[in-house]
Amino acid sequence: MAKEKVVLAYSGGLDTSVAIKWLQEKGYDVVACCLDVGEGKDLDFVQSKALSVGAISSHVIDAKEEFANVYALAALQAHTLYEGKYPLVSALSRPLIAAKLVEVAEKENAVAVAHGCTGKGNDQVRFEVSINALNPNLEVLAPVRDWKWSREEEIEYAKEKNIPIPINLDSPFSIDQNLWGRSNECGVLEDPWAAPPEEAYDLTTPVEATPDVADVVEIEFVQGVPVSLDGENLPLSELILKLNNIAGKHGVGRIDHVENRLVGIKSREVYECPGAMTLIKAHKELEDLTLVKEVAHFKPVIEKKLTEVIYEGLWFSPLTKALLGFLKETQKTVNGTARVKLFKGHAVVEGRKSPNSLYDEKLATYTKEDEFNHDAAVGFINLWGLPTKVNSMVNNKEKVNS
Amino acid sequence: MAKEKVVLAYSGGLDTSVAIKWLQEKGYDVVACCLDVGEGKDLDFVQSKALSVGAISSHVIDAKEEFANVYALAALQAHTLYEGKYPLVSALSRPLIAAKLVEVAEKENAVAVAHGCTGKGNDQVRFEVSINALNPNLEVLAPVRDWKWSREEEIEYAKEKNIPIPINLDSPFSIDQNLWGRSNECGVLEDPWAAPPEEAYDLTTPVEATPDVADVVEIEFVQGVPVSLDGENLPLSELILKLNNIAGKHGVGRIDHVENRLVGIKSREVYECPGAMTLIKAHKELEDLTLVKEVAHFKPVIEKKLTEVIYEGLWFSPLTKALLGFLKETQKTVNGTARVKLFKGHAVVEGRKSPNSLYDEKLATYTKEDEFNHDAAVGFINLWGLPTKVNSMVNNKEKVNS
Amino acid sequence: MAKEKVVLAYSGGLDTSVAIKWLQEKGYDVVACCLDVGEGKDLDFVQSKALSVGAISSHVIDAKEEFANVYALAALQAHTLYEGKYPLVSALSRPLIAAKLVEVAEKENAVAVAHGCTGKGNDQVRFEVSINALNPNLEVLAPVRDWKWSREEEIEYAKEKNIPIPINLDSPFSIDQNLWGRSNECGVLEDPWAAPPEEAYDLTTPVEATPDVADVVEIEFVQGVPVSLDGENLPLSELILKLNNIAGKHGVGRIDHVENRLVGIKSREVYECPGAMTLIKAHKELEDLTLVKEVAHFKPVIEKKLTEVIYEGLWFSPLTKALLGFLKETQKTVNGTARVKLFKGHAVVEGRKSPNSLYDEKLATYTKEDEFNHDAAVGFINLWGLPTKVNSMVNNKEKVNS
């Protein structure tokens, strides 16, 4: 009788390699599945390693463009910064990975999907809620959470089973990376009074070592989508990767965050998002020019909710679709170009222009071209302040009549 | 018969000097009143100039400490950044100035209060709504909005009346400054595609010219109030001024903003807030360490509303008091120290510590000290994702059952 | 030379009849335009009266179905109750009327549009902001606001110009009505301690006089749209009118509201919305059954904003489109039937059913069919309460360790 199949999110690292064997020993046939969301891995190596460790088949899926056009784009247009700081790097890739795992599981007639998360992070929630939302019939397994081994026990098991041990195993860092950035949490960061060590970073140059000459780039947006960099049209995934390089060189996008996890604890993480932070700044400035005031003032409410929904693993909730429905309407006039100076860790928008600009020099000017109706202000102030005035007349009588 | 008195917010500049004469010609005795909110003016000069131009008396009021402890502190603790960018520099001083004008008017038995704003900015709204809220019996006059002169006509009038013309009259800039920062709007900024010229800035060094060695400062907070800088206890107004110097030297706090004014137009302004931006960053990081998650996630709603209320001139609305009532409760545990590196335009918090820190290494760690209950996650995820799962079972039946 | 044309929103009443003459005397040719939004007027009479008073042409437009399907439907699906009470009766029709006036003006090559509002209500704002949004080249005239006549002066003018005076002129009530309800503000309501007199109502029976036997109706919704009443498919405008009758007979939908107008004052109004209130209740109950929790909990934020945007005259702002973009996504699963008991002023939903019901008896039951995972709660509570617990351990040390 054929064994039941499980599709494992496979990274090529020690945990998921050990998980292949562990799942086999639980009686499953393991289908390994590795997604390329722009972390720049050697995918051939990962694919063949899965097979060598014992997977019955090994999939590698290039999901960069889908990741860019759906997940990163939503994050960009909604300026999703969790707690005002974290651009949702890993939180964005989890639902996409879950979706691909489910696709593979359905194609392969697997009964379960497995991931390599521990019991303490956000990602286990994101994976499991997403998988349940996409196919509630699939069981979700979490070998690393289940086996509860110490590092030493895990290595011993690996040696015993002839699983290759990665050479950088002593690295104290726990990294996740994709197009939208790189996250790092680890022991040396656990003292929030200590500055992160330089080794914690990889995508960005320290400001001390950045070039003394700025790069200035022009980013063009059509309906809120970045379409070209310095005049060159690029698929979004490439545009982001290119910006990661240029902005990273100038030290843009380092973030050091003590954050509230979904599972109830505070943790300290270090992020690098040079391209993401540059794009968010450019996009925001273009919105400042093109969104009408009441949209500009309410959109942050949607942005905050979308950020939380994504962080909390609810990408596949109907709420996400509704929030994106709002978002999409707002982007129709977000057309134009932002000129961004990259220098010493800064991505500063120096100029922005748009065919849909609502900045009207004839209204804004203090020169004699002024077309603003100055008398209107008197009536406006009269009614604008009326509630406060009546309140004062009623409730501060003592003072008023004295 | 004695003339009626008007109390004029007097700055020493051309507009309000001309206003003294203009109000006199309307039949008023003019009481000049100049507030020191930290803009670093020569106050003796301003005081005597008012008299020389024709005021019957001239008050100078040092309001720096009140400005710091009430207005700037609220802005700091609420991280008030209008549209995510502008730290409310002028919007903060207007209600305080209005309050002092009303106080003087009541003491002097004046019938009116006058300000020097035009008909197009936010400040006229803030002054008039505040004055009406504090004493609805006082009339509010706005000579500059009323006379509608061109610059040339105003100068001609000044010459005719022997009003001294300031030497820097050709400056294209329209500046307002206080402890919390400096704002600048002017003709040369009216093209949002053009970068602001270096002359638009005064408090901050351009990043290109900042020192190559960082300054690292430690800011201590007690219940959300900054009380010491590098171990030295300072009154808040001095602490802010000192930080303006240090952070300004490193180029911290330049802001270039296309903003939505209350009066319905977009305008482009340049701000410099080195001390304010440094303090807000330090305070936010300390909150990240000390606020419980649900407070951290709801406080931004209060912050956004308080920002809008202040920007829109409603400081003296009962809503402000209620928002501050919320704010104050949140600050009780915001105690501790942030270590801030000032370098190349950045104020980066490198470390934060607090006796009220909710960051618990024993919960956060991935070492064997871990006290987090990993099994709890399974139950948590089960219930957390249940609504989405049921939704999927009901609404995606085709897929699920296939 | 031909005169310039103005399109006047014409109701057939005294104010707008006088306005025809007044506009003529200002030199315009007046095109009268009367919209039927379900107020049940004698439209032929209105149309011919306009001509008899002097309009050069007189349009009557049946806009009931458009009003129902666009404006009332948005109000229904968003449960728009201004300040928790007022179902936006007049606020909903103003943008539609403005749109039709602009259409006629463009077709007739008119240079202006005129409305009959005074200077103190919300409707002037709604008309003018809408017209400006739809065609900023059209001038907007407000004869009643401009002429500032007393009632007596107006009547004298009418007599002089042979304008027929309506027979019910002594009615103290100022009424506006459409499919979605009827609003009434007037002198006798101006004491908020006094109960509204029975004559203030027209669409609803007083509870004291309602039938002693309930009517029970079943309302079916498809994607949030009411499509049938007791099994009979009806166009939305007819369905609402029919419900107005049945629910009105049972006294449903009387509202007595001291509200904050946009123009800064409180006013007291009486509304009757039997159909609207019945539909909102039915729709809400169906949403309670079919919306996933996180949508149910965030939708009220959208609802409140949409309510304010509509009340404040900003229907044609891009914000409305974005809010409707959110709303539409949420309605996809709002399918099913609500059974409503109409009795003694109540519209009580007694039962609701849906093919998209997320109420799962097997999860909700306390019988042995229970499929809920009771053990999951332990883990859930552990993590759900963790932040509060850590906060307590850190900040209540005295107590905890005692």
Added chain:
Amino acid sequence: MAKEKVVLAYSGGLDTSVAIKWLQEKGYDVVACCLDVGEGKDLDFVQSKALSVGAISSHVIDAKEEFANVYALAALQAHTLYEGKYPLVSALSRPLIAAKLVEVAEKENAVAVAHGCTGKGNDQVRFEVSINALNPNLEVLAPVRDWKWSREEEIEYAKEKNIPIPINLDSPFSIDQNLWGRSNECGVLEDPWAAPPEEAYDLTTPVEATPDVADVVEIEFVQGVPVSLDGENLPLSELILKLNNIAGKHGVGRIDHVENRLVGIKSREVYECPGAMTLIKAHKELEDLTLVKEVAHFKPVIEKKLTEVIYEGLWFSPLTKALLGFLKETQKTVNGTARVKLFKGHAVVEGRKSPNSLYDEKLATYTKEDEFNHDAAVGFINLWGLPTKVNSMVNNKEKVNS
């Protein structure tokens, strides 16, 4: 050696009586603790039953006045209706009960606290999170959740241990009651299409059987606190109980709600809150008269959050204190009287008056007493609609210029 003590929340019913024995068999000494929060039980019976079943001591605590003045008052002033419907009956009493249990546990040197909730409701969360927040050193036990017996098994155990079986054991209803109302969930309610049976209700007369003559009551508030009923000063707990009687007699306050529980499922519950709903209506109407517009429009955001925080068991989170800090500021001018007509299931506010009324007849009137500045509206509209107008000029060019 002395046994360890556990303090059990004891109701006198079967579950908690069995729990006494079950806990004893686990090796604990059981201290029973019954709170009177206004449910109208025979407390002497409950107290002695605990002892007869085996508790080593039995406390009965009258917490009605504290419940009224702290918990019910917050609910009243914040109009806390979960999902727009449920007035938080049980959710309000849980934190108070938890606080009393912890007090007793600390006094008795107990090591644990126990409650009788199952694993599926909200109350287990509220109890456990509250107890952890108040004293994280206390263990929390949930016997009913742990033993997982069927009803039959539980009864068999009770018989075996000589625990008296209540005579109404066959009642299909699961009831909780306090001053603020009564909740009922049970099998016969599990079909959301079926109307609740009349036996599900206890505090309220069905509308069909209510008196044909209304009662009209006047409720006076001082700073948002109800202080007298028809002129008679009453402690809040008595005032609520009295209103429960009068309003209940008229059938006020029945609620039938399909709600989203915290633990991820929808459940259907029936509530009766005659006093609570009457007070909330009266209070809201007084706020409509006395709160300035911007407070009236923002307070609902606080109300919604406070509702969710309480529903979700986070009463002892610092967020609650901050929300109450806001709330308290808003109540300072909520003084005056509401006149409420109780009739046929309705609590209709017919009149409201206040020394702090912001309703100004001279501004609101349409008579010649009118003091409103009608011309101000022109300027107001000009600026209010300016963003929408500019947006239209820029983005609808085709149309505008055609």
